[in-house]
Amino acid sequence: MTTTMLERGKTAKKAGIQLSATDTQTRSAALTAIADALEKNRAALIAANQADYERSAAENLAAPLLGRLTFDDHKIDDVIDGIHSLIELEDPLGATRMATELDTGLELYKITCPIGVIGIIFESRPDAFVQISTLCLKSGNAVLLKGGREALETNRLLCKVISEATASVGIPDGWIQNLESREDVNAMLALDDYIDLIIPRGSNSFVKYIMDHSNIPVMGHSDGICHAYVDASADPDKAVSIAVDAKTQYVSACNTIETLLVHKDIAGEFLPRLKAGMDQKQVHLKGDDRVRAVIDVEPATDDDWSTEYLDYILSIKVVDSLEDAIDHINTYGSGHTDVIVTEDEDHAKKFTTLVDSAGVYVNCSSRFADGFRYGFGAEVGISTSKLHARGPVGLDGLLSYKYKLIGHGDIVSDFADGKRSFTHKSLDQDCPL
DSSP states (O other): OOOOHHHHHHHHHHHHHHHHTOOHHHHHHHHHHHHHHHHHTHHHHHHHHHHHHHHHHHTTOOHHHHHHHOOOHHHHHHHHHHHHHHHHSOOOTTOEEEEEEEETTEEEEEEEEEOOEEEEEOOSOHHHHHHHHHHHHHTTOEEEEEOOGGGHHHHHHHHHHHHHHHHTTTOOTTSEEEEOSHHHHHHHTTOTTTOOEEEEBSOHHHHHHHHHTOSSOBOOBOOOOEEEEEOTTOOHHHHHHHHHHHHHTTTTSTTSEEEEEEEHHHHHHHHHHHHHHHHHTTOEEEEOHHHHTTSOOEEOOGGGGGOOOOSSEEEEEEESSHHHHHHHHHHHOOSSEEEEEOSOHHHHHHHHHHOOSSEEEESSOGGGOSTTTTTSSOOSOEEOSOSSOOEEOOTGGGEEEEEEEEOSSOOHHHHHTTSSOOOOEEOOSOOOO
8 A cells, every 4th residue: 555745744744752751872773773784784785786787877967976876895895984973973853052141040951952854855975864864863753865866776675674673672663764756856855844844965956856846944964065276375285185086086076176266376386286196096187278388188167166076186276365265255156165275364364264164174085974973973974054054064954953952940020010020140050950
């Protein structure tokens, strides 16, 4: 018997409420059970992923997406390690964020709680399925996941493995559900009575489509058009190392650089060194006229400045000043992560202040833009919006809060009539309830 999306939404809502009331030990036991189940089902998961890979390769899936699709021993080791790191993090639920005495015996507490039910639409990475679901579990949220069609068999098996593992320690059925079709997504967008947040990971146009077709709040995770700017004062060797890592360490990630900006005063010295480094990694370089006057590369077009390649391609532009670099980034960037390489502290401060991105880095690779590397355990994605959560969205980005007011027969009339007055005194204590 087919279950409708409405029924699935109701199930997720009920499961989310029950999950929000679980204690730290239960959720930690569930995470341990997931890690053990992934290890136990390693061979079956690799076989399912291989079937997905072969089918997708036969359908001529783009190389960057094929790279993201792989779920091999190394990726499984990584997600298991990530789960154990997540277990070690402090429980995010029930934390007291504010404590105020309104008057003697009348105390107000601001307490962290789950968002509720989260719908997440993401790309072809099966490791993201595990990272997202375990973050939601740790933070007490139910989750509906829609991965790419290319990972159909892998995600289907992952959902079964995770669901059975968590059920074995008392986590309610239906807290995690796997969606498999576009029709499921469109039906999910109408469930504003049951789903509290949608997180779409994809292009700007895709995120806009989701926003235009749902009344559910949307946290945008869009293009990763990241930049590195090599300032006039940059150490050339340091700049080459950072640029090569930011472009090639994992080329299909959203936090790789797609455009390199170079100050005119260092271009003659720096660009030949850069080309030598990028040639070793077989990166195809494009450049504007001033770049091509120094090194032999393909001409760059205006479209290149707004293209997310997710491939071994890098566009390079020579700029006249720090201000020009900042203006270019704010014009063409996606608000993800942007880097300055400089030995000038004033320039670093100006760059990090004026570049309007979730991550602004000084003298380090853009590849550090990652929830695990930030110590968040993992991430559900990187938010390029400014409301609620920005940058790598870990546990904190999956939380809301509620106010608990504890009194002893207090009534507003006493304050309105002047019998009592508010003290609004800060308290240094946790909520007792």
